[in-house]
Amino acid sequence: MIGNNIPALKEWASTIKALEQGRQIMVMRKGGIVEETRHFELKSPAFVLYPTYEHQRKELIKSSDHPYVEESLAEWVPEASTIRITSYAEVVQDVEIRDQEMLDKLLDLHMWTADFAEDRLKWKRKDPLHVLLLRVYRLNEPMEIPILSEYNGCRSWISIPNGSLPSEMTPVMNVADFDEQVQKVNELLKNEE
Numbered sequence: 758m759i760g761n762n763i764p765a766l767k768e769w770a771s772t773i774k775a776l777e778q779g780r781q782i783m784v785m786r787k788g789g790i791v792e793e794t795r796h797f798e799l800k801s802p803a804f805v806l807y808p809t810y811e812h813q814r815k816e817l818i819k820s821s822d823h824p825y826v827e828e829s830l831a832e833w834v835p836e837a838s839t840i841r842i843t844s845y846a847e848v849v850q851d852v853e854i855r856d857q858e859m860l861d862k863l864l865d866l867h868m869w870t871a872d873f874a875e876d877r878l879k880w881k882r883k884d885p886l887h888v889l890l891l892r893v894y895r896l897n898e899p900m901e902i903p904i905l906s907e908y909n910g911c912r913s914w915i916s917i918p919n920g921s922l923p924s925e926m927t928p929v930m931n932v933a934d935f936d937e938q939v940q941k942v943n944e945l946l947k948n949e950e
Contacts, residue, residue: 763917764801766846767908770808770829772868775822776893777844779930781867782938785877786887786913797887800914803847805900805922806893807908807915808840822868842900845926846891849939852946853885854878862945863888866938890939894926 768784775781786797810833815826854860860878864871878886900923908915930938 761919761921763920763922764804765807765842765915765917766804767807767809767913767915769813770810770833771813771818771822771825773806773808773844774825774829775868776806776846776891777895777929779934780822780825782890782893782930782935783863783867783942784889784891785867785869785874786889787877787881787884797884797913799848799851799887799889803845804914805842805896805917806844806846807842807917810835817870817873818868819870825868838904839901840904842902843896844929845894845896845922847894848889849892850890850942852888852890852942854888855885859946860886863942866942866945888942890942892935893929895929896923897925897927898923 766784772781772784776784808829810830813826813829815823818826854863857875857878860874861871864874867874869877900920902917902920928935
């Protein structure tokens with residue numbers, strides 16, 4: 758937390774559901790169109806996950822993971838004035854992916870289609886694709902916060918003012934299972950260094 762502000766990473770609601778259910782431990786970032794620096798920066802090593810709905814589409818997700826999109830869209834109320842935050846994450850690693858071969862090795866470990874992942878890598882070609890490995894926790898009592906106009910737009914980070922994190926949260930994976938997933942990612946990528 759920065760002062761009384763809570764850092765939040767904006768992420769598709771469907772991806773947050775996959776993270777919370779242990780389907781994956783990673784998110785991909787290149788930077789939003791309205792990022793101040795025009796590329797992704799890890800502004801905080803720990804943050805809440807702020808769900809977004811507008812850009813998630815079934816055709817960008819593997820068919821086996823379509824239920825995450827369906828479930829998140831069923832909960833979405835476009836005219837809502839508040840949003841529910843259900844999880845907190847800590848970055849364990851920020852892996853920079855620079856080529857298709859590296860990206861392909863991770864295909865089975867995330868919900869995105871190969872085409873969508875490739876599009877993310879190719880966008881802003883000079884910048885690496887950041888794959889953040891996250892230790893995710895479910896908030897025992899979700900936060901309900903007002904949706905402010907400054908949260909809108911294609912940006913990765915927002916700051917939730919005058920907030921405090923709930924003190925009780927539960928890891929979505931036990932330490933051994935999480936460490937195994939991190940090791941799997943590192944083993945897949947070790948020949949690329």
